[in-house]
Amino acid sequence: xxxxxxxxxxxxxxxxxxxxxxxxxxxxxxxxxxxxxxxxxxxxxxxxxxxxxxxxxxxxxxxxxxxxxxxxxxxxxxxxxxxxxxxxxxxxxxxxxxxxxxxxxxxxxxxxxxxxxxxxxxxxxxxxxxxxxxxxxxxxxxxxxxxxxxxxxxxxxxxxxxxxxxxxxxxxxxxxxxxxxxxxxxxxxxxxxxxxxxxxxxxxxxxxxxxxxxxxxxxxxxxxxxxxxxxxxxxxxxxxxxxxxxxxxxxxxxxxxxxxxxxxxxxxxxxxxxxxxxxxxxxxxxxxxxxxxxxxxxxxxxxxxxxxxxxxxxxxxxxxxxxxxxxxxxxxxxxxxxxxxxxxxxxxxxxxxxxxxxxxxxxxxxxxxxxxxxxxxxxxxxxxxxxxxxxxxxxxxxxxxxxxxxxxxxxxxxxxxxxxxxxxxxxxxxxxxx
Amino acid sequence: xxxxxxxxxxxxxxxxxxxxxxxxxxxxxxxxxxxxxxxxxxxxxxxxxxxxxxxxxxxxxxxxxxxxxxxxxxxxxxxxxxxxxxxxxxxxxxxxxxxxxxxxxxxxxxxxxxxxxxxxxxxxxxxxxxx
Numbered sequence: 256x257x258x259x260x261x262x263x264x265x266x267x268x269x270x271x272x273x274x275x276x277x278x279x280x281x282x283x284x285x286x287x288x289x290x291x292x293x294x295x296x297x298x299x300x301x302x303x304x305x306x307x308x309x310x311x312x313x314x315x316x317x318x319x320x321x322x323x324x325x326x327x328x329x330x331x332x333x334x335x336x337x338x339x340x341x342x343x344x345x346x347x348x349x350x351x352x353x354x355x356x357x358x359x360x361x362x363x364x365x366x367x368x369x370x371x372x373x374x375x376x377x378x379x380x381x382x383x384x385x386x387x388x389x390x391x392x393x394x395x396x397x398x399x400x401x402x403x404x405x406x407x408x409x410x411x412x413x414x415x416x417x418x419x420x421x422x423x424x425x426x427x428x429x430x431x432x433x434x435x436x437x438x439x440x441x442x443x444x445x446x447x448x449x450x451x452x453x454x455x456x457x458x459x460x461x462x463x464x465x466x467x468x469x470x471x472x473x474x475x476x477x478x479x480x481x482x483x484x485x486x487x488x489x490x491x492x493x494x495x496x497x498x499x500x501x502x503x504x505x506x507x508x509x510x511x512x513x514x515x516x517x518x519x520x521x522x523x524x525x526x527x528x529x530x531x532x533x534x535x536x537x538x539x540x541x542x543x544x545x546x547x548x549x550x551x552x553x554x555x556x557x558x559x560x561x562x563x564x565x566x567x568x569x570x571x572x573x574x575x576x577x578x579x580x581x582x583x584x585x586x587x588x589x590x591x592x593x594x595x596x597x598x599x600x601x602x603x604x605x606x607x608x609x610x611x612x613x614x615x616x617x618x619x620x621x622x623x624x625x626x627x628x629x630x631x632x633x634x635x636x637x638x639x640x641x642x643x644x645x646x647x648x649x650x651x652x653x654x655x656x657x658x659x660x661x662x663x664x665x666x667x668x669x670x671x672x673x674x675x676x677x678x679x680x681x682x683x684x685x686x687x688x689x
Numbered sequence: 690x691x692x693x694x695x696x697x698x699x700x701x702x703x704x705x706x707x708x709x710x711x712x713x714x715x716x717x718x719x720x721x722x723x724x725x726x727x728x729x730x731x732x733x734x735x736x737x738x739x740x741x742x743x744x745x746x747x748x749x750x751x752x753x754x755x756x757x758x759x760x761x762x763x764x765x766x767x768x769x770x771x772x773x774x775x776x777x778x779x780x781x782x783x784x785x786x787x788x789x790x791x792x793x794x795x796x797x798x799x800x801x802x803x804x805x806x807x808x809x810x811x812x813x814x815x816x817x818x819x820x
Contacts, residue, residue, distance in 0.1 A: 265779075272779035276728065372727075479774055486729035513804045518812060532804065536733060536772075 266311045274303055277320040279400045281327055283374035286437050288331040292381055292399060293427030298334060302327040375400075376439050376491045379484075383452040386433045391426040392455045393462075394419055400487075401480045410473040412462060452488070453501050453563065456481050460505050464512075478509050489544070499548035500564030506541035507570040510534040522671060526579045538574045545571055562598035565590055584614035601630045609642055617649040637666035641676055648683065657683035691732065691774055691801035692781035698768040699793040703759060704739035717789040725773065725784065736769040765795070772801065 278299060286295035302323045316322045382396045390412075397403045397411070405423065409416040440448045463477025485502040492498050514532035517523055548564040560568075569590045576582040591607035604627055612620030624643050633639045644659030657680045664676030701708075710718075725731035740758035747754045760766075775781050778800065785796045804812060 268777065268779040269783065272775075272777060272783040275776055275780055276783060483729035483774070487727065490727045490729075540732070 266315075267307070269315055270303075270306055270310055273306075273315065273319045273323075275402045277323055278303075278402045279378065280320065280371055280375055281323050282399050283378035284324055284371065285327045285331050286378055286381070287374050288328065289334060290437050291427075291431055292378065292395075292437070293431060294334065295331075296399060296427075298327050298330045299323075301330050372491050373439065375487070377437050379452055379488060379491075380439050380448055381430065381435060381437055383448070383455045384430060384433075384435050385448070385451050386435060387426050387429055389455070389458060391422055391429070392451075393458050394422045395426045396455050396484070397459065397480065398423055400484060403480065407473055410471045411477050413471075413474075449492070449495065449497070453497060456484050456488070457501060457505070457563075459484070460508070464508060475512060478505070478512060481505060482509060489547075493547075494551050496548045496552040497561040497563050499544045499551060500561055500567050503541045503544035503548055503567035504563050504570055506537045506544055507567060507574050510537035510541065510574065522675075525573060530577065533574070541567065541574065542571060562594060565594045565597065569594070582613070584610055588614045601627055601633050602636075605633070605636075605639055605642060612646055612649070617646040621646045621650065635666055637663040637672070637676070639663075640666065641679070644679065644683075648679075653683040656680075690776065690778070690781075691772060691803070692778070693799050693801060694771040694773065694781065694785050694788070695767050695797040695799065696769045696771075696790075697765045697795040697797060698791075699765075699795070701739055701768045702763045702766045704741060706739060706742035708739050714789075714791065721788050722771075724787070725771065730773045730775055730784065732772040732774055734769070734771045737767060739768075740766050 281299045281302065282292065282295045285298050286292045289295055289298065305326050306319070306323060310316070378399060379396070382399050383392045387395065394408055394412075397408050398405070403411070405420045406416050409419040412419070439445070459477050460481035463475050463479075463481065466474030466477070482502070482505050485498070485505055489495075489498050489502050510533050511525070511528065513534060514528040514530070515523055545564065545567050548560055548567065552561075552564070553559040569587055572583050572587050572590070587610040588607065591603060591610050595603050595607060604623065608620045608623035608627070611623060621643070624639065624646060627633050627639060628643075640659045640663035644656040644663060647653070647656035647659060660676050660680035660683065664673045664680065667673050667676065722731065722734060725734075740760055740763065743758045745756045745758070745760060747756065773781060773784060775784065778798070781798050781800075785798050788796060790796060
């Protein structure tokens with residue numbers, strides 16, 4: 256490799272790094288001009304191509320973001336002229352001005368905020384629009400806001416590159432055909448749409464969180480991608496409690512990434528994890544974000560925070576305990592009780608049962624779990640049966656427990672989990688003499 | 690990937706205890722820190738008191754010796770750090786390049802070790818369970 260070749264590689268790495276930092280903002284700014292995220296991305300890519308052509312010669316400009324944005328804007332204006340959309344755009348601007356005059360004073364003030372921040376927020380809400388499927392929202396968000404390539408997204412979600420490419424193309428087309436406006440929703444719609452955005456970010460996080468050793472390294476990277484998106488959103492919407500709640504939850508869960516698998520990749524349950532391997536920097540960040548969630552909620556008391564903040568508070572209880580034995584189970588029971596009120600579900604109830612079992616003994620927990628057996632949604636949920644098995648073991652009812660573990664094993668699709676369930680069934684004893 | 694960006698301010702090795710940077714420089718740095726925060730890449734940052742307020746421990750055959758600062762032989766000392774989470778060294782370098790550093794300041798970029806990089810025996814020593 257000659258000196259020139261090395262230089263080329265270095266400059267390309269630098270341009271790549273600049274792109275990772277700037278691309279979302281560029282796409283967002285251009286989308287406001289052309290009113291179409293698909294076109295905006297193409298125009299942004301054109302800017303990147305121009306940079307790749309010019310910067311190796313001229314060097315990276317002092318403000319590369321501004322260079323890319325300016326180049327993109329020229330192309331955007333050209334595009335609009337070519338497509339004779341200029342008049343349409345004037346109509347849209349005219350309507351917007353009228354609407355703004357009608358808007359409340361607070362909204363006008365908000366409209367005068369940092370332009371770049373607003374555009375980025377518009378892009379986030381558009382990529383996460385409910386007209387798209389959950390998968391499409393995730394793929395589009397990772398592409399437009401995460402700056403991931405199609406190949407990276409495919410590897411992260413264990414699918415083919417062509418599948419993701421199609422998914423993204425279709426998503427852009429759906430947004431265009433539905434004429435989804437490039438805007439941040441207001442009022443009651445804002446809360447619902449924000450919930451959708453948080454759902455996308457958490458979906459991405461969970462995809463990374465469930466990655467197992469031996470998987471493509473892009474998968475656990477998803478946790479970091481989701482965390483980054485969450486942190487960005489937290490700065491764009493600093494008064495939204497649930498955004499901080501989600502960030503808190505992700506920071507604390509991510510703190511355990513290094514402790515969740517043994518040396519040969521086998522999963523280690525929370526109670527058995529070596530807490531010295533928990534990342535205390537992330538735990539600290541999680542506590543900080545949780546405090547922000549409480550400060551920005553309607554009242555400082557946890558009763559008024561949303562489900563993400565409550566889940567984060569539960570995770571914080573575990574994070575606070577130096578050993579599993581020191582866990583404040585009574586507090587966790589309380590928090591699950593609050594979670595059951597704001598976001599009731601059989602799974603929350605099951606988790607509450609586990610906590611009740613730790614705080615008050617297995618009999619109390621078994622009563623809750625026995626009722627959950629009636630829930631149709633829980634019939635095929637392997638964890639219900641493994642929790643029941645665990646409680647029965649604690650009550651000395653090993654024979655019954657074995658059946659529950661076997662049932663749990665038959666219901667899980669995960670080979671490692673099945674092994675674990677069958678091992679627990681075996682350990683219940685019981686032989687030909689029973 | 691995590692990187693530390695170590696701020697090495699020339700002259701800090703001789704700074705008296707309680708030395709504070711000038712207000713405009715602090716303001717410029719705070720704007721930079723805000724950029725890192727808004728980009729979602731900042732994990733932590735801190736400023737350090739000058740070496741004149743600190744101490745050094747050296748070792749000889751397992752026996753420690755404590756020396757109070759300042760350390761006349763030291764030509765470069767750390768004044769502060771940022772820890773960031775990014776996808777590549779090039780990205781860390783790009784961020785460091787955007788710092789409003791003075792002519793007298795150097796930023797050194799160092800990747801942070803992750804547990805997964807270590808061979809199995811080291812990981813075991815750190816406490817992971819044996820298979």
